[in-house]
Amino acid sequence: MGHGHTRVDKTCLNCNYVVENRFCPNCGQENIDTRKTFHHLFVHFFEDLTHYENSFWKTIRNLILKPASLTKEYLSGKRMSYLAPVRLYIFISFATFLTISLTPERELEDGPVKVNFDKDEIKIDSITDRSADKPKFVFLDYKSVEHLDSLQNNSTAEDKLPPFVYKIFRKAIHVSEVNTQEEIEEKFKESFIHNFPKVLFIYMPIFAFFLWLFHSKKKWYYFDHGIFTLHYFSFLLISYLIVALVKEILYIFGENTIANVLSGIIGFVAFLWTFYYFFPAHHRFYGCSRRKSVLKGVLLFFINGFFISLLLAAFAFYTFINIH
Structure with a gap:
């Protein structure tokens, strides 16, 4: 990781192998002091999550701008240059819902419901x-x-x-x-935001299952569909995160007509891109003809839209009846 002092004792703490340099040649563990400050723990956590700065930004850039390229690279074996799909999803999910929980509400007061x-x-x-x-x-x-x-x-x-x-x-x-x-509105929102990542995580294997149903079982394994799903859901979350952060930056200068218009335009453009993104991603990854890819994509949108709506409705009702 590049942080922490090398231990004077050259015996690896993990496998007892003699370590000549910083890393153990037998198991790969870093031979550094195990007791660290909070700062070192935070840096270590962030580095573990992002797997170094270059690979982190390369992963994010490809995820946003090059539909399906990240999935194809990962499944082709090029894995050290990018964040692992599960780690990527956890990091983006954490950042997105932390941002949502910290940003103030700007909605107008609602009437009776x-x-x-x-x-x-x-x-x-x-x-x-x-x-x-x-x-x-x-x-x-x-x-x-x-x-x-x-x-x-x-x-x-x-x-x-x-x-x-x-x-x-x-x-x-x-x-x-x-x-x-x-109180009901505040508690409902807090509980919903806190548990919404779980809903997405629960639905991902269902999303991958429908992809599996629509494609060749000989050419594609369920694992392949799972990686595609992880990257697609990560893209949806990071798109929302970027829009939320841009809106907050705009509102720093005050809530005025210009900020509201720009915020609306950015949100609309982001919505169009997230809607369009699935189709080139699906076409490039699965290699179907454009006509077949569009047809399958539309059917998958309708099917998944129906089932995720049911899941969200059930989750919303469950959240409501469990308010304390």
Whole structure:
């Protein structure tokens, strides 16, 4: 790594081999002092994550500007010049969601919220009681925990809610009774941001699975699709990160019309690039004809859009009912 003092003792701490130079010729471990300051720990962590400055910036440049080139290089065996896909994703994910959590909100204050999942099954209305500043979430005809409990306990077996549905309703109503609307919004946002990387990470093998279904099983292994997926999701995250940082820089000079217009243009251009990016990446990596690549790309977009929407909806609802 280039940091830390070389130990006077020439015996490797890892394998007990005699070390003549800085690195052990037997296992490769650096023969340096193991006790370090916080500064050294931080530098060591960052270097491990980025695998030296040149490879880090080369990886980021290729990831953003050369769709699929990073994946092709990695699978061809050229791996020392770039960050490993998993390490790259973890680093970008950490940087992106740290930035999101630290940037201030600039949205206008919202009015009452009304959400309907299904007219016949679940209806959620958010109505602000200005005197108490407490939102009241109404699930069908259930206006409070006590009301729900009373109906559940006094109903016939046929009219009672299934145990799982009853538990979910009770949690959701309880959340609305012990938190103000502002507290619910703040806690929901904090929890959602904190756990959203997990949702993306969970969905990646599903995304890779659909790629596997659409391509030759003899030519491509699931591992290949997994690497493509890691790089594509890393690209999506870093695109969001760049837009967020540019917007923050613009707003340093004040929230005015020019900053808002430039911010909107940058966001729109970034959206177009992230949407377009998948198609040349898919075409260059899998080597399909342009027509086949576009057709498969469109189908994959619709399929993945549907399933990731379901996952996000389930995750959002789970986040809401687990607010404390």
